[in-house]
Amino acid sequence: MPTCNMVQAINMALREEMERDDRIVLLGEDVGKDGGVFRVTDGLQEAFGEQRVIDTPLAESGIVGTAIGMALYGLRPVAEIQFLGFIYPAFDQIFSHASRYRNRSRGRFTCPLVIRTPYGAGIKAPELHEESSEAFFCHMPGIKVVVPSGPYVAKGLLLSALRDPDPVIFLEPTRLYRMIKEEVPEGDYTLPLGKARIAREGSEVTVIAWGSMLERVLKVLAPYDAEIIDLLTLSPFDEETILRSVRKTGRVVIVHEAPRTCGFGAELAATIAEEAILHLRGPILRVAGPDVPVPLAKLVEHYLPDAARICAAVDELLRY
Amino acid sequence: MPTCNMVQAINMALREEMERDDRIVLLGEDVGKDGGVFRVTDGLQEAFGEQRVIDTPLAESGIVGTAIGMALYGLRPVAEIQFLGFIYPAFDQIFSHASRYRNRSRGRFTCPLVIRTPYGAGIKAPELHEESSEAFFCHMPGIKVVVPSGPYVAKGLLLSALRDPDPVIFLEPTRLYRMIKEEVPEGDYTLPLGKARIAREGSEVTVIAWGSMLERVLKVLAPYDAEIIDLLTLSPFDEETILRSVRKTGRVVIVHEAPRTCGFGAELAATIAEEAILHLRGPILRVAGPDVPVPLAKLVEHYLPDAARICAAVDELLRY
């Protein structure tokens, strides 16, 4: 079984599925000849030709809009947005159209497309290259949101996303692209969308994270008896796994990069406060980015949840 | 003191402030000669001329982008987006630029603009004319979000928004435009942004609402001893007033039109679960739209929180 990083795992998933399913086409800025700015689509244009791996003009709304048209026609387009911070021009296409075509047409036309994009902070890149605005997409009925936390799950989740009958936003934590290496089987395996993973069992506190925060939480909380949940799919998210854990531990800490206010942590906290409040011993704590734009390199570590803040939250809860 | 509806109150606020402050200019689709599709800007182009009340081409991103440029230059533009459902093409301008120019330039350039837009369901209009996607904007550091619930507060809040040094999104509940008439003083008065209003005092349960849901909640819960909070500003929201009330009643119901998942109710619930959980007797309940696009006229009342659902939530809580 090959050992590979997340870039390679995603590339493998795309390549294998393109071999299996000729409805899969890739499009985006620099995805073809250049193989994507992170090399995620490296070699795919060579392998599958310019009709299936399409270098587009610099136009995010047009890219997603074109992908929507392809999906309506019966293909399964995979649009790459170069960085999550450049998806906002396509926001209308995603929310007014991709998320609604099935519903608007009462099921007659469907929109099975995947939008892949690098996401998250910590790569010392310019402004708008380190966003984590996943919560926006979780507030869109008709859109699914998936965030892998490593190579193995990335491949399995992407294969599920590529086969999903509805639009999926697939957020790839940039900081992890080459950080984690794992054994990733060649060939077909899928991980179901909508299911979380217990990344580490524990009994004193439930810690929920996703994407690159998972790696940080696992490291920082090694000395604690924490049950760590890797959410994997944010929308629809796995309420069952979360509630089961929370009922067991009675304590919850949610960790995410995005600004606290209206981040996805809010939805998790609200759901827990709605469904399991009587099992809680203390407050539901969020360790999140502050309500500021992600800063540039020299300040970004002041922004991201760090060991001190994560441990402080857990310690506080353990006092209840 | 004249009695007027919300359309007239907003018109009055704009007119008076335009007289006081020549930096205020209005721009948007049909805001000039036509006076806006809801007549909110009626008569203003006649009074202030085409340089101050500008009919734009049909281009939401361009409208907001142009307003940003005007604000940077030192004016105080007020951009109208014809319906909230057409703001999504301007999402990038709002989030990548309006919300960040002050920060990006370290305070050297600022972006004091107001984006006004009709919002909410229940007017029997076509698709995308009845959206309530306020939560998106509450997840944007650098943006303020205001939602009036009647003519009097609309005028006072709009005057504050027009004088605010930072960008404000001002969401006008369309269903209330002509529904409520109140005495609205002529001349200058402001209501501070960031402060909620106790719309009705009570002791058994705290009910939080805003915009057109406030009116519904007040009516539906007349028989209950409920403390009803009219949020008015969603971002930044008035934690103090909410927490004070919650600590008193020990029960919370949040009512909003938007789909439940990642709606603004999630942030309220999360904040309460973080700050006041030990004062709660039962779960924090949200009565919200389901996770579906707002349906057309024949189905919309199945979507909106109605008397049955609101009362059921309160009744459930009162059993704790």
Add this chain to the structure above:
Amino acid sequence: MIEVMPETIIDTFSVSRLDILDPEGIADESLLPSLSREDSLRLYELLFLSRAFDGRALNLQREGRIGTYPSILGQEAAQVGSAFALKKSDWVFPSFRETGVHITLGYPLELLFRYWAGDERGLLCPDGLNVLPVSVSVGTHIPHAVGAAMAARYRGDQVAAVAYFGDGATSKGDFHEGFNIAGVYRLPVVFICQNNQWAISVPRSRQTASATLAQKAFAYGIEGIQVDGNDVFAVYSATRQALERARGGGGPTFIECFTYRISHHTTADDADRYRSSAEVEEWKQRDPLERLRRFLEKRGYWNKDYQADLEKRTREMIDQAVRDAESAPAPERSEIFRTVFEKCTPRQARDLEVSADADL
């Protein structure tokens, strides 16, 4: 003082316009498309049906039986003429003001009435027709036609995609991004703009400073042409030619149909606030129906008996559609959950149950 530099001219462009049938019903025979008597009458009947449907919709709206409705009065030739050139296999992406297109393509009248009455099921396009749901959001559907065209070409289908939109839509970013992508890949797509001179209260001259809309095609290296949009033959010919070019690999075409919105923007609008009745009267003289009627009369295809019969048939058809629409059972609450995803999320399923309980 502005010095003007002498510069080298490196390229030139020209904008063309096509006119075939004049308001008196006299056609330029050299340009006249070869249509049979049946086809010519079929065109007339579709124009007539479109106008009659429109009139009935306005009445129903006034009686509160449907919601806000956008009239197509005056634009029938642009809609019918272009749609008449389409094949069933082509893909059509309409805006919200394309009733004449729907009618020409055989979209059930009953469904149109239901849609405008606020019943989502009106957008369930019957199998065999590739008419996408209307795009209420102006111009943002243009890239979808581009994507469908790209998919069709990838599939090797001899199919064109067609996007309909108004003059206002040409100001939108998605118009630009869609056109540009179509140009780069020379996709089989036809862009049909009904320049009806108004976008609600904004006149064409305030929408853009370009002298014609057709010339915007140059920015994308694609074909562009202006046609008399009240001339059903010109619209038909230009569209057919563009469709053939598209299906034959010749790339996209932008057709500006120069026409006029005779009515208010929608039933919620009052056009008297912003435009003169003189302008409207002038355009009424260029009526697309009347000019075709004159043409047919001159050819001996039209007479009063025919007209009386047509009116009767049309009325009956519309009556029946209204009856069917109004007798359709109201949509059930579950309808709002049914088609968001292929399968409900757990949360949706719970909300659906709750609402089912509440129904009891």
Add this chain to the structure above:
Amino acid sequence: MIEVMPETIIDTFSVSRLDILDPEGIADESLLPSLSREDSLRLYELLFLSRAFDGRALNLQREGRIGTYPSILGQEAAQVGSAFALKKSDWVFPSFRETGVHITLGYPLELLFRYWAGDERGLLCPDGLNVLPVSVSVGTHIPHAVGAAMAARYRGDQVAAVAYFGDGATSKGDFHEGFNIAGVYRLPVVFICQNNQWAISVPRSRQTASATLAQKAFAYGIEGIQVDGNDVFAVYSATRQALERARGGGGPTFIECFTYRISHHTTADDADRYRSSAEVEEWKQRDPLERLRRFLEKRGYWNKDYQADLEKRTREMIDQAVRDAESAPAPERSEIFRTVFEKCTPRQARDLEVSADADL
């Protein structure tokens, strides 16, 4: 078979190009802008400084002393020539690849180094300069220049707004919406596109099918021109003329500077993956600095001593800027909260306190 309709031509357009100084340093004297000896040398020194700054930045990046950096190599004339025509009172909206513009306008070199090293304070434009922070998001700043121009006109200021962007940006919706609004209101704005033939790996021919970028101006009823972007005189002249037109009420101008990105897209890019070195070599022959040097030498303004002195002065200036940048104290944690709003929200204030505690 495709029938082609004979159509009436209703309008024609032509695209012009301006060339003044050829690669040999020979100028078309009839077109040469009237610049003093000092001005000509100043232009040369700015080109030289821009190139030297760029080279140093690339070195610093390699040493890990700054982050990702986009080289301007080859584009110096387009940047310096255009910025040289600006007045202090004009408003400038740069993209992320405008170091030569910043330098020409007198933006402190130290701040540029700090910005590229990931210190936000590098974007704090000194008072007296109206240079907006760089727009990392491609093309989306174009409407801001349009808005500033609208505001300037409203204020009665004799000021132009200038937006800089690349060929890739012309595909963006905001390019279109901004240009269109500028056209409708004939605003005092100048759009300067550096067509450097590449948008990362996408060549100009795949960015748009229009033969020139300049002709996109026709779509908005505004002036458009292509200039040799490696010819500092042509760029300067076209920009000055456009600025005068703008300030004089003559409306917007779109200037396509035809140039070339000699280096990789940024230090994170590897251009060898997607383009041939032959192409790069060919463009090196059209170097903007060398041709101005030759011109100056022919006029007797340039000699080796002068060059040696210039190199020394430039090196010292850059060394000093690097020292200043690197000795600036690291930004404090509070910096991330300081300028989001004029006043912190209660929640920000709390987070700020928490972080202050953590600092102890």
